[in-house]
Amino acid sequence: MTLSANNTAHPSFQRLRVSGMDCAGCERKAVAAATRVAGVAHAEANAAAGTLDITPEPNVTPSPEAIEQAMRGLGYAVVSKPAAGEAVDEPAWWQSAKGKLVLASGALLALAAVLHLAWPALGSWPFVAATLVGLYPIVQAAWQALRVGEVFTIEALMSIAAVGALIIGAAAESAVVVVLFAVGELLEGVASSRARRSISALSDLTPSTAWRLASVGEAPEEVPADSLAPGQRVLVRPGDRLPCDGRIEQGGSYIDESPVNGEAEPRYKRGGDDVFAGTVNQDGALTVEVTRRADDNTIARIIRLVEDAQAAKAPVARFIDRFARWYMPVVVALALLLAVVPPLVSGMAWSESIYRALALLLIACPCALVISTPAAIAAGLSSGARRGLLIKGGAVLESLGKLKVVALDKTGTLTAGAPEVTDIEAWHGVERAEVLSLAGALERESGHPIAAAIVAYANAAREKPQLPAVEDGRAIAGAGVSGRIGGVEVTLASPRYAAGVATLDEVANARINALEEEGKSISVLLKDGVAVGAIALRDEPREDARKGLDALSKLGVKAVMLSGDNARSAAAIGKMLGIEAHGELMPEDKAGYVSRWQQEGRGPVGKVGDGINDAPALAAADVGIAMGGGTDVALETADAALLKNRVAGIAELIQLSRATLANVKTNVALALGFKAIFLVTTALGITGLWIAVMADTGATVLVTLNAMRLLRHKF
Numbered sequence: 187m188t189l190s191a192n193n194t195a196h197p198s199f200q201r202l203r204v205s206g207m208d209c210a211g212c213e214r215k216a217v218a219a220a221t222r223v224a225g226v227a228h229a230e231a232n233a234a235a236g237t238l239d240i241t242p243e244p245n246v247t248p249s250p251e252a253i254e255q256a257m258r259g260l261g262y263a264v265v266s267k268p269a270a271g272e273a274v275d276e277p278a279w280w281q282s283a284k285g286k287l288v289l290a291s292g293a294l295l296a297l298a299a300v301l302h303l304a305w306p307a308l309g310s311w312p313f314v315a316a317t318l319v320g321l322y323p324i325v326q327a328a329w330q331a332l333r334v335g336e337v338f339t340i341e342a343l344m345s346i347a348a349v350g351a352l353i354i355g356a357a358a359e360s361a362v363v364v365v366l367f368a369v370g371e372l373l374e375g376v377a378s379s380r381a382r383r384s385i386s387a388l389s390d391l392t393p394s395t396a397w398r399l400a401s402v403g404e405a406p407e408e409v410p411a412d413s414l415a416p417g418q419r420v421l422v423r424p425g426d427r428l429p430c431d432g433r434i435e436q437g438g439s440y441i442d443e444s445p446v447n448g449e450a451e452p453r454y455k456r457g458g459d460d461v462f463a464g465t466v467n468q469d470g471a472l473t474v475e476v477t478r479r480a481d482d483n484t485i486a487r488i489i490r491l492v493e494d495a496q497a498a499k500a501p502v503a504r505f506i507d508r509f510a511r512w513y514m515p516v517v518v519a520l521a522l523l524l525a526v527v528p529p530l531v532s533g534m535a536w537s538e539s540i541y542r543a544l545a546l547l548l549i550a551c552p553c554a555l556v557i558s559t560p561a562a563i564a565a566g567l568s569s570g571a572r573r574g575l576l577i578k579g580g581a582v583l584e585s586l587g588k589l590k591v592v593a594l595d596k597t598g599t600l601t602a603g604a605p606e607v608t609d610i611e612a613w614h615g616v617e618r619a620e621v622l623s624l625a626g627a628l629e630r631e632s633g634h635p636i637a638a639a640i641v642a643y644a645n646a647a648r649e650k651p652q653l654p655a656v657e658d659g660r661a662i663a664g665a666g667v668s669g670r671i672g673g674v675e676v677t678l679a680s681p682r683y684a685a686g687v688a689t690l691d692e693v694a695n696a697r698i699n700a701l702e703e704e705g706k707s708i709s710v711l712l713k714d715g716v717a718v719g720a721i722a723l724r725d726e727p728r729e730d731a732r733k734g735l736d737a738l739s740k741l742g743v744k745a746v747m748l749s750g751d752n753a754r755s756a757a758a759i760g761k762m763l764g765i766e767a768h769g770e771l772m773p774e775d776k777a778g779y780v781s782r783w784q785q786e787g788r789g790p791v792g793k794v795g796d797g798i799n800d801a802p803a804l805a806a807a808d809v810g811i812a813m814g815g816g817t818d819v820a821l822e823t824a825d826a827a828l829l830k831n832r833v834a835g836i837a838e839l840i841q842l843s844r845a846t847l848a849n850v851k852t853n854v855a856l857a858l859g860f861k862a863i864f865l866v867t868t869a870l871g872i873t874g875l876w877i878a879v880m881a882d883t884g885a886t887v888l889v890t891l892n893a894m895r896l897l898r899h900k901f
Contacts, residue, residue: 200240202253206262206283207233208375210507210556211339218334219256223248234564235493238264259330261323283323284372291320291365298361310357317357320364321348338514340551347544351875354537354544362876363548370883374557374890391445391464392485396429397421399473412480422472428465431483432474434458439470446484446574446829491578492571501581502850506559510552517550524869542871549864549878554885558853561893566846569899574829575839582825585809587843589743590789592811592836593780593803596749596759596767597636597707597725598796599813600833605636605725607643608706611697612719621711621719623651628659628667628678636707637667639723664750664773666709677712678721681752682770684710690717705758707751731763734833741840744788748776748803776803784808794828794836811836838901845899853889860885 207216213231216238220229225248228241238257242248254264261283279285298312321344328341344367351360397406399419406421411429414420419435422428427445438456443465452468455461461474463483480486525543528534563580570577577583594600612618626644629637630653644651656676659669666679677684681698684690690698690710694717698708706722728734735745746766749756753769760767768779776793780803783791793800793807804810804824812824813831828835864881867873873881 200242202238202240202257203265204231204236204238204257204262205265206260206375207231207236208371208557209233209553210510210560211336211553212260212262215260215331215334215336215339216257216262218336219260219330220253222334223252223256225249226253232493234560237493256334259333261327261330279372279376282372282375284368284375287320287323288365288368288372291316291361291368294319295361295365298358302358310355313357313361314352316361317348317352317364320361320368321345324348324364324367338518340553343514343518343547343551347547347875350540350544354540356541356875359875363879366876366879366883370553370879370886373883373887374553389485389489391427392480392483393427393429397423414476414480416476416478418476420474420476422467422474424467424469424471426467428461428463428467428474430463430474430476430480431461431478432476433460434472435475436473437470439472440468442466442468446488488571488576491576492567494578501584502559502847506555506854510556513552513555514550517547521546521550538871541874542868545868545873545875545878546865548875549868549873549881550861551882552857553882554857554860554889555854557886558857558889558893559850561890562846562849562853562896565893565896566842566849566899569896570839570842573838573901575835575842576827576829577839577842578825582809583843583846585790585843586792586826586839587847588790589792589809589840591744591746591783592738592792592794593746593748593776593783593807594793594833594836595795595800596747596751596756596769599794600727600731600747600759600763601725602728605639605707605723607639607721608724609701609722610719611694611701611722613691613694614716614718616713616718618719619647619651621721622647623653624671624676624713625678625709625711625719625721626651627653627656627671628669628676630656636709636723640709640721664771664776675712675714678709679712680750680770681708681710681720684712684717688712688715688717694720702752702754705755707755725759727759727762728833731833734835734837735763735765737834737837738840741837741844743837743840746779748779748793750776773800773802776800777806779803780806792836811839841901842899846896849893849896853892856889856892857885860888 204216207213210233213233216231217229220226220231220238220240225242225246226240227243230239231237232239240248240253257264280289294316295313298316301308301312302310324341325345328339328345331339331341344363348360348364351357351363393411395408396411396414397420398409398414399406399421414430420429420432424439428441434455434457436457438454440452441455441461442452443462445464445466446462460477461472462485463480464485478484521543524546525540528539529536563583566583567577567580570583577586597605610618610621612621622640622644625640629640644653654671656669656671659667661667662677662679662683665683666677668675668677668679670676677687681690681702694710698710698720701708701720701722704724706724709721709723710717711719711721738745744766747756747760747763747768748771749759749767749769750771750773751769756767756769771779780791780793783789790808792809792811793803794811794813795804796813800812804812809826810824812827826839828839860881864873864878868878
């Protein structure tokens with residue numbers, strides 16, 4: 187399993203952890219404030235992850251203090267230069283600024299009510315005082331947002347409504363409105379914090395300390411896990427979590443990888459196998475060589491990928507944001523009309539028309555609408571990550587649910603990816619041992635499953651061949667490998683490629699055809715352009731392949747196999763799995779199939795693969811999906827990754843996407859439905875200020891809770 191996360195190409199890019207951002211409005215204010223700081227060229231806020239990305243102008247370093255001050259002015263707290271995957275240290279709700287506002291304004295409202303009942307002569311002044319005290323931080327936030335160019339904010343509308351209510355003599359309702367608004371903001375913040383914790387809690391899987399082995403024979407030393415460097419060695423005792431990504435040097439044990447990829451069954455790992463931070467060593471002591479720093483281990487990269495994915499908004503989320511930007515000015519204009527027109531046209535009392543206009547402002551606040559989509563997208567991405575389904579953005583999550591065709595690679599995707607050598611052919615006087623030696627040497631540095639099988643067979647041979655040094659070794663995309671051995675150009679490639687660069691005699695063709703009829707994959711060995719031998723391998727389908735393909739069929743998605751392997755072998759596997767199969771395809775051929783299906787209107791096309799030869803098709807597809815055990819190139823090119831290495835994960839991705847999109851539609855319907863009902867009742871004077879705030883708060887809470895259901899999505 188290999189992951190890549192690239193935040194930005196700018197060398198001075200900085201990611202800050204920011205607490206207090208809960209919605210798209212918070213993001214806009216944070217970005218507006220940050221970009222006003224001298225030296226900041228670009229800023230991007232992500233409320234779902236609690237991050238602020240700063241890109242400075244060329245040759246300029248913005249003042250960290252100035253950025254932090256700009257955030258504090260908006261009521262946010264900043265933690266700069268966090269450890270990889272470190273969660274924002276958010277206080278308990280009653281210790282947060284929003285929690286304190288709820289407690290203070292609630293206490294003041296209660297006190298005002300008691301004073302009003304005990305001393306009626308005081309009139310409405312206790313409620314006026316309660317309103318002004320509770321409103322102060324809200325007005326302050328509105329003013330800070332106004333200073334950075336954000337005019338139509340929820341705080342501004344709230345301030346106008348509360349002050350307007352005081353002016354027309356509705357002090358008691360104004361005080362109630364302030365309290366209800368504070369409660370709504372607090373609930374929104376608590377829900378957002380929960381979504382953030384669902385991902386940042388992954389960082390807790392890595393232990394804070396590790397037992398480092400300074401040298402052989404010395405007692406292990408307990409050190410901070412984040413101080414480990416590549417090349418160092420650590421002792422992992424039975425029952426311990428692994429503190430790092432590494433490679434086992436000594437020992438063997440069953441490793442529980444479920445914290446990282448959700449795989450329920452522990453896997454036995456031995457010397458030479460890779461292990462990952464956060465996984466659990468079950469029953470044997472291990473000596474592990476560290477291969478990655480703490481800020482670049484698997485857990486840290488998963489967290490970064492999900493945070494980046496949350497920042498990449500889905501098209502529906504971008505539409506909602508654009509809608510909210512013109513929606514709020516329109517609502518303010520309607521409120522002004524409602525305040526002015528009725529008194530002038532029908533003789534309505536000014537106090538009544540202004541009261542209705544203020545209530546309209548409150549009910550029309552787009553909080554529920556704005557949070558409806560990002561909350562669902564963030565919850566969907568988080569739910570997927572905890573199941574080993576990594577999705578690189580809301581746009582990808584939205585596209586997955588629309589797939590109609592999925593093209594899958596054969597080796598390592600539909601098959602176990604662990605082919606075994608069955609036959610070694612030698613021609614033109616070359617010994618079988620030499621064929622194996624040359625093939626093993628060429629494939630020694632390759633990460634493809636077929637290469638691993640050939641090298642493993644060579645290493646396990648009764649008379650273990652010497653693997654000579656290879657000069658100028660290079661991969662032939664979709665065909666094989668080549669290099670110079672002892673001054674001779676040697677190539678190990680598919681029969682199709684070999685036939686194109688060399689002449690295969692009758693003996694070679696006959697043996698290749700016979701082996702392919704048995705459903706075996708063939709690699710032909712060429713020395714200076716002459717076919718001198720071949721190696722045959724066979725790979726069996728994954729245990730879950732048929733079940734995963736059946737799940738796709740039930741979702742109405744057609745599965746097709748595209749393989750670089752010979753046509754007979756591809757057809758044999760396709761027949762076993764009951765799907766359409768195409769073999770002997772070069773990388774450009776696979777990409778061509780994907781493009782053709784798109785042009786023919788067969789629907790959005792997904793591509794699943796794990797190797798270098800899959801990269802063009804992954805890039806051409808509407809959604810590229812990499813198997814978690816694949817190469818860095820495949821994982822970089824893909825839009826999503828299956829960390830479990832299970833075919834069933836493809837259907838799970840599509841199910842999660844459709845569940846998320848359904849959740850978004852429900853949220854938007856709830857938000858707009860509440861708005862529509864109470865806009866009418868408010869304009870008619872049926873509902874007042876506090877009902878308006880309760881409706882807005884209630885809608886926000888409902889859509890947030892509905893989105894949080896995705897965190898418990900059942901696959």
